[in-house]
Amino acid sequence: MEPIIHVEKVHKRFGRVHALRGVSLDVRKSEVVVIIGPSGSGKSTLLHCINRLEEYDSGQIVVDGISLSNAENINAVRREIGMVFQSFNLFPHLTVLDNLTLAQRVVRGRRRDESRELASSLLTKVGIPEKASAYPAQLSGGQQQRVAIARALAMNPKIMLFDEPTSALDPEMIKEVLDVMLTLAREGMTMVVVSHEMGFACAAATRVVFMDEGQIVEEGSPDKFFTCPQQERTKSFLSKVLHV
Amino acid sequence: MSVNQEPGPRDEELARIPGAEPSSRIDVWWWLVALVAGVTVLLTVLKPDPYWRILLFVRDGILITVTITISSFLFVLVVGMFGGLGRLSRNPVIHTAATLYVELIRGIPMLVQLIWWYFAFPVVIQQVGTWLNIPALADYRANPVFLAIVGLVFCYGAYMSEIYRAGIQSIPKGQMEAARSLGMTYFQAMRHIILPQAVRVILPPVGNEFIALLKDSSLVSVVAVADLTRRGREFMSTHFNPIEVWTLVALLYLIMTLFSARVVSWAEKKTRFER
Numbered sequence: 261m262e263p264i265i266h267v268e269k270v271h272k273r274f275g276r277v278h279a280l281r282g283v284s285l286d287v288r289k290s291e292v293v294v295i296i297g298p299s300g301s302g303k304s305t306l307l308h309c310i311n312r313l314e315e316y317d318s319g320q321i322v323v324d325g326i327s328l329s330n331a332e333n334i335n336a337v338r339r340e341i342g343m344v345f346q347s348f349n350l351f352p353h354l355t356v357l358d359n360l361t362l363a364q365r366v367v368r369g370r371r372r373d374e375s376r377e378l379a380s381s382l383l384t385k386v387g388i389p390e391k392a393s394a395y396p397a398q399l400s401g402g403q404q405q406r407v408a409i410a411r412a413l414a415m416n417p418k419i420m421l422f423d424e425p426t427s428a429l430d431p432e433m434i435k436e437v438l439d440v441m442l443t444l445a446r447e448g449m450t451m452v453v454v455s456h457e458m459g460f461a462c463a464a465a466t467r468v469v470f471m472d473e474g475q476i477v478e479e480g481s482p483d484k485f486f487t488c489p490q491q492e493r494t495k496s497f498l499s500k501v502l503h504v
Numbered sequence: 505m506s507v508n509q510e511p512g513p514r515d516e517e518l519a520r521i522p523g524a525e526p527s528s529r530i531d532v533w534w535w536l537v538a539l540v541a542g543v544t545v546l547l548t549v550l551k552p553d554p555y556w557r558i559l560l561f562v563r564d565g566i567l568i569t570v571t572i573t574i575s576s577f578l579f580v581l582v583v584g585m586f587g588g589l590g591r592l593s594r595n596p597v598i599h600t601a602a603t604l605y606v607e608l609i610r611g612i613p614m615l616v617q618l619i620w621w622y623f624a625f626p627v628v629i630q631q632v633g634t635w636l637n638i639p640a641l642a643d644y645r646a647n648p649v650f651l652a653i654v655g656l657v658f659c660y661g662a663y664m665s666e667i668y669r670a671g672i673q674s675i676p677k678g679q680m681e682a683a684r685s686l687g688m689t690y691f692q693a694m695r696h697i698i699l700p701q702a703v704r705v706i707l708p709p710v711g712n713e714f715i716a717l718l719k720d721s722s723l724v725s726v727v728a729v730a731d732l733t734r735r736g737r738e739f740m741s742t743h744f745n746p747i748e749v750w751t752l753v754a755l756l757y758l759i760m761t762l763f764s765a766r767v768v769s770w771a772e773k774k775t776r777f778e779r
Contacts, residue, residue, distance in 0.1 A: 343682075349678035366692050412685075
């Protein structure tokens with residue numbers, strides 16, 4: 261089957277920093293790929309390149325059959341890719357409902373009532389239908405992140421990207437967000453997740469990818485990856501992360 | 505202007521109750537506006553000669569001052585927005601043009617700019633018209649009010665550009681990323697996400713600009729515009745009573761500036777709770 265995301269030998273430099281050094285990665289439909297690695301390893305940069313929030317210097321990325329290198333209408337690609345950020349990035353001047361309906365109306369051209377209907381059903385799905393008229397500042401971190409997931413889903417994306425979605429959350433709120441992501445994974449959503457939630461990786465990932473210094477060091481199914489990693493670098497990273 | 509810094513509820517508390525704002529307390533600074541207006545009325549009633557006569561004489565000047573200020577300000581808001589966006593543009597041509605505009609205009613005294621527009625600009629147009637043989641341009645006659653507005657807009661637009669730029673830059677980068685990741689174009693993101701938030705940030709400095717513009721509009725009196733200041737000078741030159749004329753003119757400006765400051769402060773409170 262054709263991969264829905266095809267990343268081939270992508271390089272990205274920020275001034276002197278060589279953030280991505282020839283990364284290649286294929287993601288097939290309904291796969292859940294979890295990317296782990298130390299900070300500064302290029303995980304987030306890779307994710308930002310997949311919907312071209314960051315432009316890459318060389319190599320090739322093809323999403324759903326459209327090459328990002330010369331995509332004339334990048335917005336057409338982006339609306340098929342939902343993205344969830346570490347810091348939520350909800351629109352603070354809009355209510356939760358408007359956060360969910362604005363892009364539907366402006367980008368997808370949906371009617372107001374139509375967009376509201378979908379928004380309400382998505383808020384029910386992420387477990388906070390009663391917060392529709394609240395402002396983001398009135399919500400807890402976990403609730404904000406669930407709204408952010410619902411906002412991305414409202415565009416009916418084919419792919420969801422998660423950039424450390426639980427790193428900015430209080431420990432008690434991590435589960436409510438991971439549960440929503442787990443549900444999505446079970447429904448067959450194609451997901452690329454940058455996260456250090458090993459529990460989530462074990463439960464939901466079809467593949468775990470380990471990145472270091474701008475390169476993919478190792479990848480494999482979660483049980484193989486966590487029980488018998490091949491590379492020394494992976495072993496040393498896991499030994500530090502999986503503290504008993 | 506921002507004398508009114510009494511400790512109100514913290515922003516988070518306000519955020520918890522949308523629509524709620526401490527409007528029940530009467531803004532004490534309104535009393536100052538009332539006081540200054542009261543003094544003015546008393547003067548004209550108790551001593552109609554010369555105060556009432558001066559007021560009658562300068563009232564069309566008040567209208568001109570208000571008209572010039574408000575119409576200039578509306579254009580300044582638009583010019584400032586494009587200037588600010590231009591300063592933030594990644595396109596080197598647009599960026600350089602906007603930066604040049606801001607830097608050059610801010611380096612020239614406003615009075616000199618107003619004089620240039622009134623005395624030099626029409627001649628430039630006439631000479632170009634003669635050279636290109638276009639009679640409409642060659643016979644160009646300066647309209648003082650129009651050129652005064654052009655001068656004010658050009659000058660204040662540069663300052664306003666910097667206010668817009670700072671306001672837009674104060675919005676976290678993640679807002680633009682989130683908007684773009686949803687498929688919005690740059691302009692859709694600006695219109696629906698960035699600018700509505702930036703407007704709340706820049707409201708206080710924009711309000712200050714309005715008041716500064718109101719005061720600086722008195723400079724147009726030197727380029728043949730019969731505004732409040734010029735009408736005052738005209739009255740004085742025939743009757744020679746500087747104390748009464750300039751006291752009244754100062755009071756009239758004060759009423760307008762203090763009133764504007766109250767309106768700005770009210771608007772700030774109105775828009776604050778949503779953040």
